[in-house]
Amino acid sequence: xxxxxxxxxxxxxxxxxxxxxxxxxxxxxxxxxxxxxxxxxxxxxxxxxxxxxxxxxxxxxxxxxxxxxxxxxxxxxxxxxxxxxxxxxxxxxxxxxxxxxxxxxxxxxxxxxxxxxxxxxxxxxxxxxxxxxxxxxxxxxxxxxxxxxxxxxxxxxxxxxxxxxxxxxxxxxxxxxxxxxxxxxxxxxxxxxxxxxxxxxxxxxxxxxxxxxxxxxxxxxxxxxxxxxxxxxxxxxxxxxxxxxxxxxxxxxxxxxxxxxxxxxxxxxxxxxxxxxxxxxxxxxxxxxxxxxxxxxxxxxxxxxxxxxxxxxxxxxxxxxxxxxxxxxxxxxxxxxxxxxxxxxxxxxxxxxxxxxxxxxxxxxxxxxxxxxxxxxxxxxxxxxxxxxxxxxxxxxxxx
Amino acid sequence: xxxxxxxxxxxxxxxxxxxxxxxxxxxxxxxxxxxxxxxxxxxxxxxxxxxxxxxxxxxxxxxxxxxxxxxxxxxxxxxxxxxxxxxxxxxxxxxxxxxxxxxxxxxxxxxxxxxxxxxxxxxxxxxxxxxxxxxxxxxxxxxxxxxxxxxxxxxxxxxxxxxxxxxxxxxxxxxxxxxxxxxxxxxxxxxxxxxxxxxxxxxxxxxxxxxxxxxxxxxxxxxxxxxxxxxxxxxxxxxxxxxxxxxxxxxxxxxxxxxxxxxxxxxxxxxxxxxxxxxxxxxxxxxxxxxxxxxxxxxxxxxxxxxxxxxxxxxxxxxxxxxxxxxxxxxxxxxxxxxxxxxxxxxxxxxxxxxxxxxxxxxxxxxxxxxxxxxxxxxxxxxxxxxxxxxxxxxxxxxx
Numbered sequence: 001x002x003x004x005x006x007x008x009x010x011x012x013x014x015x016x017x018x019x020x021x022x023x024x025x026x027x028x029x030x031x032x033x034x035x036x037x038x039x040x041x042x043x044x045x046x047x048x049x050x051x052x053x054x055x056x057x058x059x060x061x062x063x064x065x066x067x068x069x070x071x072x073x074x075x076x077x078x079x080x081x082x083x084x085x086x087x088x089x090x091x092x093x094x095x096x097x098x099x100x101x102x103x104x105x106x107x108x109x110x111x112x113x114x115x116x117x118x119x120x121x122x123x124x125x126x127x128x129x130x131x132x133x134x135x136x137x138x139x140x141x142x143x144x145x146x147x148x149x150x151x152x153x154x155x156x157x158x159x160x161x162x163x164x165x166x167x168x169x170x171x172x173x174x175x176x177x178x179x180x181x182x183x184x185x186x187x188x189x190x191x192x193x194x195x196x197x198x199x200x201x202x203x204x205x206x207x208x209x210x211x212x213x214x215x216x217x218x219x220x221x222x223x224x225x226x227x228x229x230x231x232x233x234x235x236x237x238x239x240x241x242x243x244x245x246x247x248x249x250x251x252x253x254x255x256x257x258x259x260x261x262x263x264x265x266x267x268x269x270x271x272x273x274x275x276x277x278x279x280x281x282x283x284x285x286x287x288x289x290x291x292x293x294x295x296x297x298x299x300x301x302x303x304x305x306x307x308x309x310x311x312x313x314x315x316x317x318x319x320x321x322x323x324x325x326x327x328x329x330x331x332x333x334x335x336x337x338x339x340x341x342x343x344x345x346x347x348x349x350x351x352x353x354x355x356x357x358x359x360x361x362x363x364x365x366x367x368x369x370x371x372x373x374x375x376x377x378x379x380x381x382x383x384x385x386x387x388x389x390x391x392x393x394x395x396x397x398x399x400x
Numbered sequence: 401x402x403x404x405x406x407x408x409x410x411x412x413x414x415x416x417x418x419x420x421x422x423x424x425x426x427x428x429x430x431x432x433x434x435x436x437x438x439x440x441x442x443x444x445x446x447x448x449x450x451x452x453x454x455x456x457x458x459x460x461x462x463x464x465x466x467x468x469x470x471x472x473x474x475x476x477x478x479x480x481x482x483x484x485x486x487x488x489x490x491x492x493x494x495x496x497x498x499x500x501x502x503x504x505x506x507x508x509x510x511x512x513x514x515x516x517x518x519x520x521x522x523x524x525x526x527x528x529x530x531x532x533x534x535x536x537x538x539x540x541x542x543x544x545x546x547x548x549x550x551x552x553x554x555x556x557x558x559x560x561x562x563x564x565x566x567x568x569x570x571x572x573x574x575x576x577x578x579x580x581x582x583x584x585x586x587x588x589x590x591x592x593x594x595x596x597x598x599x600x601x602x603x604x605x606x607x608x609x610x611x612x613x614x615x616x617x618x619x620x621x622x623x624x625x626x627x628x629x630x631x632x633x634x635x636x637x638x639x640x641x642x643x644x645x646x647x648x649x650x651x652x653x654x655x656x657x658x659x660x661x662x663x664x665x666x667x668x669x670x671x672x673x674x675x676x677x678x679x680x681x682x683x684x685x686x687x688x689x690x691x692x693x694x695x696x697x698x699x700x701x702x703x704x705x706x707x708x709x710x711x712x713x714x715x716x717x718x719x720x721x722x723x724x725x726x727x728x729x730x731x732x733x734x735x736x737x738x739x740x741x742x743x744x745x746x747x748x749x750x751x752x753x754x755x756x757x758x759x760x761x762x763x764x765x766x767x768x769x770x771x772x773x774x775x776x777x778x779x780x781x782x783x784x785x786x787x788x789x790x791x792x793x794x795x796x797x798x799x800x
Contacts, residue, residue, distance in 0.1 A: 163593045163594055164593060186592075186593065186594060187593070188588055188591070188592040188593060188594065188595070191588070192586075192588040193563045193564060193586065193587070193588060194563055194586060194588065195588070253770070253771075253772045255720060255721070256721065256734070275770070276770050276771075278771075278772065279771070280716070280771060282771075282772050282773060313773070314714075316680070320655060321655070321656065321780055329777070334656070366776070368779070368780040370653070370675070370676050371653075371676075371678075371679075371680060371682075372653045372678070372682050372779065372780070372786075372787035372789070373682060373713070373773065374776040374778075374779045374780055374789075375776060376766070376774040376775060376776045376777070377729070377776070377777055378774075379768070379772065379774045380721055380768045380772070380774055386772075387772035389772070389774075
């Protein structure tokens with residue numbers, strides 16, 4: 001199998017600054033969205049944690065992040081190629097996928113750049129879409145397991161491979177920064193019992209809508225959203241990870257010594273090769289009620305209601321504990337869960353916390369998962385502003 | 401395959417309080433050790449980070465934790481059974497293991513209870529051996545890969561299995577709390593390219609010594625030491641995790657609602673079934689110079705030398721960054737590494753940090769790995785005091 005190398009088109013451009021900078025508008029594509037609760041004018045974070053919202057609905061609530069326009073695909077003629085190091089190459093259509101055993105998993109999906117705004121605000125400027133705390137959703141996903149598809153094709157050991165990966169590509173739509181969107185995860189993860197990697201045909205019991213990847217996307221619970229290729233049309237078993245820009249250059253936690261965009265572009269981006277591609281999500285929590293700069297009126301006991309969501313780290317879910325502090329970490333109260341968190345789902349939590357009246361007050365949240373991962377007060381700054389998982393916070397509150 | 405259930409002998413006794421409470425002393429066993437830098441009279445933590453100590457040596461430097469006495473095994477007659485859901489049961493001897501391709505991996509091995517003393521001191525009393533910060537070592541391990549052994553036997557899907565595990569047992573020595581010591585990891589982990597699970601015949605280029613598991617032990621980089629069965633004599637492919645006490649009852653991060661030993665023993669220990677067995681290690685760092693209650697003399701610039709080690713979380717290594725604070729987290733300096741950290745190794749680090757003169761001063765360390773995991777200031781308290789990975793700290797310093 002020939003692995004596509006990062007070519008001249010694959011320079012990392014400044015396309016992450018704005019959610020609306022797409023120049024590609026071709027027949028058959030609708031305009032891309034790349035939006036969510038973090039965008040001005042988009043629905044607020046608190047819709048994500050509203051009553052009955054354990055599964056994130058449609059419409060403007062769920063975040064959307066693409067690196068291409070949204071293709072309109074004919075499900076009757078759509079083909080998913082299975083190739084690379086396999087005994088038998090396959091051309092599957094949607095009916096073939098439906099004929100396999102269907103597997104359902106509730107999983108949170110989070111953009112690696114969720115909470116970038118917090119990193120930028122509390123630490124230092126970063127390069128990327130200014131996501132607030134809402135670039136996450138929690139859905140029920142349903143479709144065949146990737147390993148059942150690979151079993152049809154028969155996996156062989158790639159020649160000269162260092163580590164076997166399974167690539168997930170959408171070749172039918174050109175991207176901002178590469179000829180197509182591609183991602184990969186390890187073969188281990190794809191074949192795993194516990195990791196439940198699927199080709200999702202449904203979200204929350206309904207056929208996927210175009211913005212969520214119709215007719216089929218990959219879903220890898222515990223792994224960042226950027227690997228969950230939408231409009232999937234190729235699965236490739238290969239001896240190294242995807243060479244796509246979004247695997248090899250974007251979505252990496254660069255060292256703090258990389259301070260400017262020039263630094264990471266220096267020497268044709270040599271720094272990227274020294275840093276692994278992000279895969280597993282990090283333990284995280286955010287506060288939705290109240291949010292930044294709000295006025296909070298205390299109840300007669302001097303308490304405020306606080307509510308948010310929490311996401312476990314990688315395969316270490318479920319979230320088992322969320323604590324909330326109204327006094328800068330001197331004391332913490334344990335939140336209660338609204339509903340039940342599962343291994344890959346988020347937890348929606350609420351608590352009552354004591355606050356002092358005045359200006360510039362703040363509240364922190366801190367989650368722990370079953371694997372013992374606990375949020376740090378602040379995570380390491382990186383130029384791309386990815387992987388922020390410091391304490392959830394609501395800042396600059398006016399408390400009456 | 402018949403999975404042994406937790407039987408009447410398998411009650412969790414109070415055997416973790418003392419490192420020297422063993423009643424079993426039978427012919428053929430030497431006295432067990434269960435000791436390390438955390439014990440009174442044992443060598444100090446700083447031997448672990450001494451010059452040239454990137455690989456932890458023999459003698460009293462390396463920690464030792466067994467749940468049985470140390471058996472003296474004849475390597476010429478020792479047999480490792482491979483059974484369970486396999487096409488062909490095997491009886492392998494050490495020469496058979498030596499005849500397989502040998503794989504070498506440098507990996508830190510850490511007791512789940514490392515730093516228990518810190519949890520007990522900073523948070524609340526816990527039940528378990530009073531490990532300080534030295535229940536960890538970093539060694540080069542060499543032996544055949546577990547997956548190569550399993551390939552000889554041929555893995556089959558266990559009947560009625562929920563998740564396939566590979567059990568690693570030592571049946572030749574009775575344990576404190578069960579009839580034998582057993583552990584398991586997922587088949588996924590055992591078969592993984594990247595996880596490098598081996599049957600170690602050598603440590604640091606030499607035949608294992610009895611206290612490290614002679615003639616063969618399992619080593620699973622990224623996973624807590626309790627799964628790394630010493631004196632291995634059985635490998636079992638099974639449809640659920642090991643039913644051994646040390647998998648099913650010990651080494652779990654219980655919820656904070658479990659406040660006393662009675663709580664976790666209530667209803668015949670029903671709480672244990674609701675909590676997953678610990679597997680992956682958590683990002684961690686400790687300070688070896690200075691340590692608790694020491695007197696530190698500042699240099700003319702008002703700076704102190706600080707040195708320690710850091711261990712990455714699970715498969716998310718290497719450690720990429722260690723920061724040190726002498727002012728309670730208001731400012732952090734970046735440590736430099738002594739030598740090079742690899743994916744599963746620890747990092748030995750040092751830094752110079754500004755300190756104020758006076759009593760009761762303290763220093764913090766905080767590590768981040770390539771997966772973006774950062775230590776929390778404090779991790780969640782749990783009755784067994786396992787998985788502590790709050791900031792490394794040197795407390796109660798007198799600074800001159």
